Amino acid sequence: MLSTIGIPGLVIILVIILLIFGPSKLPKLGRSIGESMKNFKESTKGVLDDDDIKKEEKL
Structure with missing residues (x-):
């Protein structure tokens, strides 16, 4: 969906x-959106790390 927006669509959204x-x-x-994305990435990294540990334990 985002690939079909294009530059004119982005300009209209920003306006x-x-x-x-x-x-x-x-x-x-912008700051609050950036902080939210940072927190989301940190929390998903923890989940992904836990999955990697579980996979290693199965081997």
Whole structure:
């Protein structure tokens, strides 16, 4: 789905986000999204590491 958006679609989405949140809140929004992605990656890394350990134990 994301591969069909293209550059014009992304520009329209960014303009709509700018109109909804305003320029003063965009840095806070970006920071919170970045922190959420970081936390998600850290938590999935722990799960993936646990799966690797279980696979090694079976061998």
